[in-house]
Structure formats: C-alpha cells, structure tokens
Amino acid sequence: MFNRLSPENKPIAIAAAFVVVILLVGTVYTLATSGTAPLLSPVYLLQQLQTGSFLGICAAGMMMVILLGHIDLSIPWTLAAAAMTASAIGGDMALPVALGVGLTVGLVNGFGVAFLRIPSMIFTLGVDTVLRGLMVAQTGGFAPQDRATPLMLFLAKDKVLGIPVAIFVWAAVSIVISVILTRTGFGKSVYATGSREGAAYLSGIRTRAIIIGAFVISGMCAAIAGFLLTGYSAKAYQGMGNAFLLPAIAAVVLGGTHILGGRGRYVGTLVGVILIVLLNSVLSIMQMAEAGRQIIYGTVIIGMLLVYGRNTRIIS
Numbered sequence: 001m002f003n004r005l006s007p008e009n010k011p012i013a014i015a016a017a018f019v020v021v022i023l024l025v026g027t028v029y030t031l032a033t034s035g036t037a038p039l040l041s042p043v044y045l046l047q048q049l050q051t052g053s054f055l056g057i058c059a060a061g062m063m064m065v066i067l068l069g070h071i072d073l074s075i076p077w078t079l080a081a082a083a084m085t086a087s088a089i090g091g092d093m094a095l096p097v098a099l100g101v102g103l104t105v106g107l108v109n110g111f112g113v114a115f116l117r118i119p120s121m122i123f124t125l126g127v128d129t130v131l132r133g134l135m136v137a138q139t140g141g142f143a144p145q146d147r148a149t150p151l152m153l154f155l156a157k158d159k160v161l162g163i164p165v166a167i168f169v170w171a172a173v174s175i176v177i178s179v180i181l182t183r184t185g186f187g188k189s190v191y192a193t194g195s196r197e198g199a200a201y202l203s204g205i206r207t208r209a210i211i212i213g214a215f216v217i218s219g220m221c222a223a224i225a226g227f228l229l230t231g232y233s234a235k236a237y238q239g240m241g242n243a244f245l246l247p248a249i250a251a252v253v254l255g256g257t258h259i260l261g262g263r264g265r266y267v268g269t270l271v272g273v274i275l276i277v278l279l280n281s282v283l284s285i286m287q288m289a290e291a292g293r294q295i296i297y298g299t300v301i302i303g304m305l306l307v308y309g310r311n312t313r314i315i316s
Contacts, residue, residue, distance in 0.1 A: 011256030012268040026282035052277035053170035059251040061221025064214040068194045069261025070120035072218045077131035078105045079241030083226035087146040087236045102223025110212030156231030194261030
C-alpha cells in the first residue's frame with residue numbers, strides 16, 4: 001500500500017500509521033489494567049498536545065535548517081537563554097527580549113555557516129556551549145530566582161474555548177512556517193538551496209541570505225518555545241532545553257524531511273511530533289523504567305527509518 005505513495009507522502013503515511021498503532025496499543029493496555037481508555041479522551045489528548053506544543057515549535061524551526069542540509073545544535077541553550085533572560089527582565093519587555101535572543105543567536109549561527117563556511121554541526125554546538133557559559137555566568141551557577149510573567153503563564157497554561165492557548169500558539173507558528181515554505185519565494189529558495197546550493201547560487205538565489213534566514217527562524221522558534229515552557233514550569237531553569245534537541249530532529253526526520261536537505265513537507269513534521277509525544281505518553285502510562293523507555297523510543301525511530309528509508313536517496 002505504501003509503495004503506491006509518492007516519496008514525500010510515503011513517510012508521512014507511515015508515521016501516521018505508527019500514531020494509530022501507538023494509540024491502539026496504549027488503549028488496549030489501559031483497558032486491560034485499569035478498565036479505562038484515557039488515550040481516547042479529548043481532555044487527555046488536548047493535554048498531550050499542550051505539552052507537545054513546545055517540541056512542535058522547536059521542530060518547526062529545526063525543519064527550516066534541515067531542509068538546507070544543515071542542523072542547529074544550539075536549540076537547547078537558545079531556548080534556555082531566551083527563557084532565563086526574558087524572565088529576568090520581566091514585564092512587557094519579556095517577550096521582545098526572548099525573541100531578540102532567538103534572533104541574535106540565529107544571526108550568529110547563520111553568519112558562521114553562510115559566510116565563515118564552518119560546518120553547522122560544529123558551529124552551532126560551539127554557540128550552544130557559549131550560551132551555556134553566559135547563562136551560568138548570569139546566574140552565578142545557581143538556579144534563577146525569577147518567576148514567569150503573567151503573559152508566559154497565560155500562553156502556556158490558560159485555555160480559550162476549552163483549548164489550551166499553547167496549542168493556538170503552536171498552530172500559529174505552524175501556519176507561518178507552512179505559508180513560508182509553500183507560498184513565498186524564500187520557501188522555494190530554501191528547497192532549491194537544500195537540493196544543490198551551488199546550482200541555486202548560480203541561478204541567482206542569494207543562498208547566504210537564505211541560510212541566515214533559516215537559522216534566524218530556528219532561533220526564534222526555540223525562543224518562543226522557551227517563553228512558553230517558562231510559563232508552563234512557572235519559572236526558567238538551566239538545562240530546560242536539553243530534552244528537546246534530539247526529539248526535534250527525530251520529529252523532522254520521521255516526518256519525511258530529507259536529512260541532507262531539499263525535500264520535506266511541514267505536515268510530516270507535525271505528524272512526527274504527535275508520534276513522539278504519544279509514544280512518550282504511552283511509555284509513561286506503562287510505568288516503564290527510563291532505560292526501557294529509551295530503548296523502545298530508539299527502536300521505534302530506527303524501525304520507522306528502516307521501513308521507508310531504504311528507498312531514500314542518501315547521496316546527492
């Protein structure tokens with residue numbers, strides 16, 4: 001059945017099928033152990049989407065970079081730096097400061113990759129380490145005492161029409177990313193640059209500007225996620241972004257975005273995020289030990305990649 005699908009739609013369909021399987025397994029398990037099926041409850045699903053919104057926003061930015069054949073390893077401390085700085089400033093300036101941090105980090109990453117031609121994996125990892133040092137210096141190595149602002153709490157915890165506001169924020173980010181990729185010249189240039197940067201440059205595309213723009217979007221998405229996560233946790237803390245790097249990359253890749261760039265659809269990233277969120281949820285419900293959860297988590301990712309990755313072009 002999957003073989004009849006296009007190369008772009010095949011991984012999305014497989015990821016969606018895995019989501020259904022996870023829901024079925026989790027439902028059967030909970031019915032057998034407790035006689036209830038919380039995974040089918042709209043309230044429970046909305047709660048999972050609320051917590052998954054932080055990962056979803058990070059993955060949205062990560063996808064922009066991966067479409068270029070690059071990667072952004074500075075997301076953990078971009079998220080944390082934006083959150084810690086915003087909560088320290090507080091007031092009406094918290095959100096602009098958070099976005100400013102994301103913008104600055106994105107510009108630095110983009111400049112290093114586009115102009116200095118340093119591999120993105122190395123440069124962004126270095127920027128991540130610098131940010132970690134700056135935040136440790138800012139707090140003196142101790143946990144920050146600053147609290148989340150009212151706007152942070154509203155965006156992360158409150159509900160409108162029974163739906164968490166965080167989901168609306170994720171939806172807004174998703175719409176913006178989707179429109180950029182499908183309706184703008186910048187989005188088309190991202191795909192062209194990711195396919196063959198040299199050919200894109202010779203065709204007149206300002207590839208350096210495209211690379212910088214993608215890293216800026218990634219940095220600002222991480223900042224938005226940090227802003228929301230601060231409200232959800234009621235405060236910012238060191239290392240708050242560490243849990244989002246690998247799942248963000250996994251969500252993008254499992255959704256069908258080519259790891260070497262040039263191909264991918266944003267709807268696939270959405271499905272990848274939902275898959276990862278539900279998988280973690282089911283493993284938590286099963287009260288599985290952390291070691292077992294990591295083994296199963298990794299096995300599912302490898303298994304999915306094997307299912308549709310064998311026919312994927314690896315070398316361009």
